[in-house]
Amino acid sequence: MKDWFHQYKFLKDILLAQVFAGDLKEALKNERAVAVPIPLNEEKLRERSFSQVDQLLEAANIPYRHLLEKCGETLGGKNRQERMDAQQLFRLNGETVPKQLVLVDDLYTTGTTMRHAAKVLQEAGAESIRILALIRA
Numbered sequence: 001m002k003d004w005f006h007q008y009k010f011l012k013d014i015l016l017a018q019v020f021a022g023d024l025k026e027a028l029k030n031e032r033a034v035a036v037p038i039p040l041n042e043e044k045l046r047e048r049s050f051s052q053v054d055q056l057l058e059a060a061n062i063p064y065r066h067l068l069e070k071c072g073e074t075l076g077g078k079n080r081q082e083r084m085d086a087q088q089l090f091r092l093n094g095e096t097v098p099k100q101l102v103l104v105d106d107l108y109t110t111g112t113t114m115r116h117a118a119k120v121l122q123e124a125g126a127e128s129i130r131i132l133a134l135i136r137a
Helices: 002-010 014-027 042-048 052-059 080-084 112-123
Strands: 034-037 068-070 090-092 100-108 128-136
Touching (some): 014 052, 014 128, 034 052, 052 100, 068 112, 100 112, 112 128
Parallel strands (some): 034 100, 100 128
């Protein structure tokens, strides 16, 4: 997984999104909640040239909605304690927030990213928020 993740995310091998399309489709096949990808900040998006989570969802033909914008620091390269101490990472992008959501990310390390995203969405009216990550570090 480490090699795949590096090749996909950092070497920009976007075709590798197809590798897990079937697994994602299976994991979300009976999901009625709206899929919400964890967004990249603008700098990372320019650097990578694609959103790895969006591409995974598109490869699996799973509809999704962007509800969040990245507004804080990035957690990559931080140790566990630094991740846990991070300030708010997201804000709403102005879209109406549905009641049932499933947050989708590529990598779950400490859960900080998911907790921050869920908090913003819950405060905006989401009643049920589940999470799905491709990789657990």
